[in-house]
Amino acid sequence: MHRLGGVGIAAFDRQKLSTQSYAQLSNQLSKTQIDNLQAQLTLFRESLLRFASTHREDIRKDPNFRHAFQQMCSNIGVDPLAGPRKGGWWAEALDLGDWQYELGVQIVDVCVSSRERNGGLIEMNELVRILTKLRGLEAGAITEEDVVRSIKTLKPLGAGYEVIEVDGGKKMVRSVVKQLDQDQTIVLAVAQTHGGRVDEQMLVREKGWTEARAQAALQNMLLRDGLCWLDEQGEGNTVLYWVPSAMQWDP
């Protein structure tokens, strides 16, 4: 009977030989693969860089383009701001780091200067609106996404800047280290759907709260946190509360 690999002592030698050549072949194969991959990666990096530098202006000026670019980066797992060096080679190539930090500074500016009237809480749309006004037309439009990104870059400062989402999906930016409790978040959401206005009865009616709970939440926001303002001149001399961060102000 003829067996593959033959019989006798020679078979062992032959097997050893073929195992060796298999290993060699596989080494060779993975080496070419790695080389290939490296070449591809270099090429990719180069073309991405070339893309970034040719479209730098577009990226900085056009929010739609910037969004698409950032989308692309996150799809392939590249963070335009991350990198080994300060700001990252990527950020340097793009100048996007500076752009982002500049926006960060403007966000801090708006948050701090509006803090006394809104208690350190500002609605996202309002923030974007003021920022756009502040930056003027030449700097190009900015979007909510840009603001969220910039706020992330502010995190290492530890100033407590944070984007929070209140009931109903509205985003707000908080610029003070202050924990909002669950009830306050709900009050903010209710106020937002009524143009900043809120009262005890609204909370009882819409959220099924007891009067005591509504009163406690509103008093805390009013007295302890300064997040809302009192209004004693509602219809029929009722007491109302207004959340300034849910109102749209002209400077």
Next chain:
Amino acid sequence: MTLPMHTTSTGFLLPSIHSAPPFFTQQPNPATQATLTEYWTKLILSYARFRRLFTLRVEDAETTGGDWDEVLRNPRINRKLPPSHLQYIISQMVTKDLAVHEPAKQTRSVLLYWRLPEEWAEVLHEWASSTGQLNTIMTFYEIVEPPIPSELSSLPISLLKKVIVILTKTARAQVIAVADGEGVRFLPGTPGR
């Protein structure tokens, strides 16, 4: 809600906060009230400057038809400044030397310093020298009721006296007794001596 700015019938541009309903209520939170007081102070002084008003009374918040209606009331949102809140704002303005009780020894009426007395002193001296009145004796009446309207027209006499005292301290004015009361002689000189 959006808070629109509003131009009144006298042409004054009310700031956006004037359309915020809680702006008119005195706030229990001291930090919030401090912000409010600051906004009110700014508003009152700029309106006073705009209309050349020198006096503000608590009464102005109690009755209608006065000079201050446009500011102390907002009929568009059906709010008005309660007299007690106005009284508080007035007292804060006095504390910050932006107003003085006038007459003295009461707290319901103030003279507003939309220009500080020191600033009025410069205005007065500048006016006297530019109109060639240096070294002549003038009565107070001639200053506040000049034939050609000036920056100083209808300046309250009590404020004028204060301003002249400031000028005498730098030797730029001399108070002189004249037949029917007091007069003043302005002297050339440089400010800040």
